[in-house]
Amino acid sequence: MRSYQQYCSVARALDVVGDRWVLLIVRELLALGPSRYSDLQRGLPGIATNLLVDRLRTMEADGLVVRREAPAPAGSHVYELTPRGRGLEDVLRALARWGVPSMPSGPAHDDAVQPQWTALFAALTLSRAMRPDAPLTLAIETGSESVVVTLGADGFAIERGSGGADVTLRGSASLVGGVLSGLLTVAEATRSGLVVEGRSDRLTAVLDHTLTQNGAAP
Amino acid sequence: MRSYQQYCSVARALDVVGDRWVLLIVRELLALGPSRYSDLQRGLPGIATNLLVDRLRTMEADGLVVRREAPAPAGSHVYELTPRGRGLEDVLRALARWGVPSMPSGPAHDDAVQPQWTALFAALTLSRAMRPDAPLTLAIETGSESVVVTLGADGFAIERGSGGADVTLRGSASLVGGVLSGLLTVAEATRSGLVVEGRSDRLTAVLDHTLTQNGAAP
DNA sequence: CCGCATCCGGGGCGATACTG
DNA sequence: CAGTATCGCCCCGGATGCGG
Numbered sequence: 453m454r455s456y457q458q459y460c461s462v463a464r465a466l467d468v469v470g471d472r473w474v475l476l477i478v479r480e481l482l483a484l485g486p487s488r489y490s491d492l493q494r495g496l497p498g499i500a501t502n503l504l505v506d507r508l509r510t511m512e513a514d515g516l517v518v519r520r521e522a523p524a525p526a527g528s529h530v531y532e533l534t535p536r537g538r539g540l541e542d543v544l545r546a547l548a549r550w551g552v553p554s555m556p557s558g559p560a561h562d563d564a565v566q567p568q569w570t571a572l573f574a575a576l577t578l579s580r581a582m583r584p585d586a587p588l589t590l591a592i593e594t595g596s597e598s599v600v601v602t603l604g605a606d607g608f609a610i611e612r613g614s615g616g617a618d619v620t621l622r623g624s625a626s627l628v629g630g631v632l633s634g635l636l637t638v639a640e641a642t643r644s645g646l647v648v649e650g651r652s653d654r655l656t657a658v659l660d661h662t663l664t665q666n667g668a669a670p
Numbered sequence: 671m672r673s674y675q676q677y678c679s680v681a682r683a684l685d686v687v688g689d690r691w692v693l694l695i696v697r698e699l700l701a702l703g704p705s706r707y708s709d710l711q712r713g714l715p716g717i718a719t720n721l722l723v724d725r726l727r728t729m730e731a732d733g734l735v736v737r738r739e740a741p742a743p744a745g746s747h748v749y750e751l752t753p754r755g756r757g758l759e760d761v762l763r764a765l766a767r768w769g770v771p772s773m774p775s776g777p778a779h780d781d782a783v784q785p786q787w788t789a790l791f792a793a794l795t796l797s798r799a800m801r802p803d804a805p806l807t808l809a810i811e812t813g814s815e816s817v818v819v820t821l822g823a824d825g826f827a828i829e830r831g832s833g834g835a836d837v838t839l840r841g842s843a844s845l846v847g848g849v850l851s852g853l854l855t856v857a858e859a860t861r862s863g864l865v866v867e868g869r870s871d872r873l874t875a876v877l878d879h880t881l882t883q884n885g886a887a888p
Numbered sequence: 889c890c891g892c893a894t895c896c897g898g899g900g901c902g903a904t905a906c907t908g
Numbered sequence: 909c910a911g912t913a914t915c916g917c918c919c920c921g922g923a924t925g926c927g928g
Binding site: 454488489490493501502504505528529 | 909910911912913914920921
């Protein structure tokens with residue numbers, strides 16, 4: 453991106469992350485951790501292949517990602533966030549929160565829907581409210597795919613699959629998102645077709661804690 | 671901006687604020703309040719006139735700004751943030767913080783430098799640490815222009831000029847910014863040429879409070 | 889002078905095809 | 909699987925013009 457040439461930390465930040473797709477690439481890497489090129493393509497429907505490569509190269513030069521040899525047997529390599537790149541978590545959290553009012557309308561007919569996006573929203577907004585001693589695993593199933601989020605006070609992890617979670621949320625992405633953002637209560641969403649399995653009490657406890665935290669502290 | 675067409679609140683947010691210059695326009699309106707077209711041009715060196723109009727129209731359609739008749743005698747009109755637009759304060763705060771590591775190098779030879787940018791940084795990062803009963807007015811003089819920031823627990827205000835503030839910071843933007851971001855102590859910056867006048871003790875108290883708040887809270 | 893509108897050149901971006 | 913190459917378009921930047 454062309455620099456704004458302004459000695460302002462906001463402008464400087466945008467010089468690096470203001471380019472199209474950059475923050476969404478960070479989103480994918482933050483959600484799913486070290487990822488291969490094709491994994492990123494899956495999570496970024498609509499991106500052109502040349503742009504994905506371009507962005508990854510630039511982000512590597514800017515110190516946001518590193519390209520490493522893949523672990524274990526795979527002969528390929530993976531892209532991974534650096535600490536500097538992970539520092540964008542606060543930016544993504546702010547954007548994710550600000551974007552909430554545009555979500556209740558539901559996905560347009562040609563919008564892509566992927567569960568790790570909802571999972572990351574949960575991780576970004578709920579992780580801060582976790583008790584240090586009681587992590588929570590949450591399965592999110594929107595459409596045919598599903599992921600499991602592990603929420604802890606010290607961070608989070610998201611993995612594809614649906615292995616034994618404490619709670620499972622199954623239904624349309626807007627219902628699941630509505631519950632996670634506090635716009636809908638679990639009871640309301642259930643009435644609208646959301647399926648909740650497992651320890652729903654633990655989920656509502658975290659949601660309540662998050663809401664009071666945001667409502668009380670200015 | 672072309673939509674990402676992803677049902678993700680981050681992508682939705684970027685559909686609205688991801689266009690070039692949009693967040694910097696928000697920065698200017700957040701810093702200086704209702705502004706005329708030419709005021710915005712002053713604060714956004716490098717923007718083309720057609721782009722500024724384009725962005726303002728789009729932002730108006732998206733509900734970020736409103737165009738009002740100018741108050742008092744002026745026959746013109748002003749642009750003002752809506753509550754939705756002001757909601758981007760958290761996004762700007764996160765970006766401003768993330769951009770700090772790119773500031774100590776100082777402005778490049780053709781970088782623009784304007785005091786309200788430094789003032790907004792101070793407002794965004796320090797306002798949260800203010801005691802409810804003790805607002806602080808801070809004059810910032812970098813180069814020939816100067817502004818006064820009023821920091822309160824409930825918000826902030828920035829005005830051009832230099833009328834009687836509690837504290838005055840005069841010097842290069844990187845020294846002033848270094849102190850405000852906590853990278854330099856007042857003593858260190860003073861040794862490097864920063865001039866501090868007035869109640870520097872009240873400034874250091876707020877800075878200390880901010881640092882401990884960010885250092886302690888996870 | 890302020891607040892735009894118009895025009896034009898260049899580059900970023902999007903879609904597809906192709907290759908090691 | 910992980911990119912490279914190509915092409916067309918539209919966004920962006922810079923300049924100029926113009927009405928109130």
